[in-house]
Amino acid sequence: MLNMTAFGMFHTAISVVAVVAGINALFSHGEIGTRSRAGLTYVLFTVATCITGLFIFHHGGFGPPHALAIITLVVLAVAYAAEKRTSSAGLSRYMAVLGYSLTLFFHLIPGLTETGTRVPVSHPAFTGPEDPMLKALVGAGFLVYLGGAMVQVVRIRRSHRSPAVA
Structure with missing residues (x-):
């Protein structure tokens, strides 16, 4: 059907749980972090x-998807360490919030690639990882990430401002 093994289906299912939890955390709390149930679910499932x-x-030996998995694990580790270090102020707060959000963007890359090269079954949307339309969609996703990152930075900055003394 979709040329997926049972292990591949399991991998896909847990990634969908991660993405749904991450989006839930973003919309519920304005950020992903392990202090919320959705954020913790996102991190663990990612x-x-x-x-x-x-x-x-699926595509042979070690390749770009494997490298992205390792990069994602490194970014998650840095974000987690920053989150545990932060007192809600300083650079570590930005690193945690933006790092977790970046990993959500990382989910988009294999998600679009693997889905788009398999669906619809009779005529997949993309010819492969180098398809120009796929690259454009990933680029658009990155712009969405940048926009969201700017919103998160502004939100963090506003939360650190002390009220003016009258």
């Missing part, structure tokens, strides 16, 4: 997605 992804070799 780690599981990355680890399971390292064992999928």
Whole structure:
């Protein structure tokens, strides 16, 4: 049907849980973080997605998807360390919030690539990872990330401002 193994379907299912939890955290709390149930679910399921992804070799050996999984794990580790270090102020707060959001963008890349090269079954939307339309969609997703990052930065800055003394 979609040329997926049971392990590939499991990997896809946990990545969908991660993405839904991440989006829920963003809309409910304005950010992803392990202090919320949705944020913690996002982080844990993203780690599981990355680890399971390292064992999928649909396109041959180690490749860009595996590198992205490792990069995602590194960014998650940095964001988590920054989140635990932060007292709600300073550079670590920005690193945590923007790092977690960046990993949500990272989900978009294989999500679009794998879905678009398989669906619809009879005539997939993209010819492969180098398809110009796919690259344009990933680029648009990155612009959405940048816009969201700016909103998060402004929100963090506003939360740090002390009220003016009258």
